[in-house]
Amino acid sequence: MSKKRRASEAELDLWRAAMRDAKPLPGRDASEPSAPALPPAERHAPPPATPPRSVPAAPSPAPPSPAARRRSSELGHGRSEGLDRRQAERLSRGRLPIEARLDLHGMTQAEAHARLNAFIARAVAANKRCVLVITGKGLYREGLGVLREAVPRWLNESPNREHLLAFDYAQQRDGGLGALYVLLKRKRER
Numbered sequence: 001m002s003k004k005r006r007a008s009e010a011e012l013d014l015w016r017a018a019m020r021d022a023k024p025l026p027g028r029d030a031s032e033p034s035a036p037a038l039p040p041a042e043r044h045a046p047p048p049a050t051p052p053r054s055v056p057a058a059p060s061p062a063p064p065s066p067a068a069r070r071r072s073s074e075l076g077h078g079r080s081e082g083l084d085r086r087q088a089e090r091l092s093r094g095r096l097p098i099e100a101r102l103d104l105h106g107m108t109q110a111e112a113h114a115r116l117n118a119f120i121a122r123a124v125a126a127n128k129r130c131v132l133v134i135t136g137k138g139l140y141r142e143g144l145g146v147l148r149e150a151v152p153r154w155l156n157e158s159p160n161r162e163h164l165l166a167f168d169y170a171q172q173r174d175g176g177l178g179a180l181y182v183l184l185k186r187k188r189e190r
Contacts, residue, residue, distance in 0.1 A: 083166050083183070091183050094171035096130040098181070099123070103134040104147050112147050116154055120184075124163045127187055132170060137178035148178060155182065 090096050102119040104112040116133065123131050138145020154160060155167055163184055170179035
């Protein structure tokens with residue numbers, strides 16, 4: 001059985017400050033309790049500092065910058081903002097009609113990046129909704145394919161990100177892990 005130590009005067013002052021606004025339960029005595037015993041884990045820790053009540057609350061943080069907002073709304077496989085569950089499910093299950101395809105097999109990163117940007121721009125201009133981007137799986141001995149890793153990053157960069165709602169791995173019949181369904185935003189009529 002462990003011995004209980006008595007709280008120091010500083011700890012009691014802290015306790016009183018913390019309990020200043022507390023009201024006793026009905027039928028309970030409102031007298032100040034004797035020095036509360038501290039649990040063993042808190043015996044050697046310094047008492048937590050509480051800010052004085054007269055200090056005004058810290059101002060609310062400034063709204064995030066546009067760059068920070070873009071980073072926080074970065075898309076990932078199956079993650080999206082502003083897409084309802086039903087539509088996201090249809091995308092991931094390959095139930096949306098594929099209106100255009102881009103095969104990046106055999107291209108260098110520079111070629112693939114330029115072709116992807118042009119493809120997305122053309123698809124947006126043609127008011128396409130769901131497109132398929134085939135990256136390939138990469139060679140097994142090299143691990144993850146270079147394009148398979150780079151394309152999601154490129155889709156999250158400008159100018160592509162502004163046109164995308166979501167992307168996800170394709171179903172096996174459309175290329176599986178070596179392809180992506182890309183859901184584009186609808187054009188707004190002005």
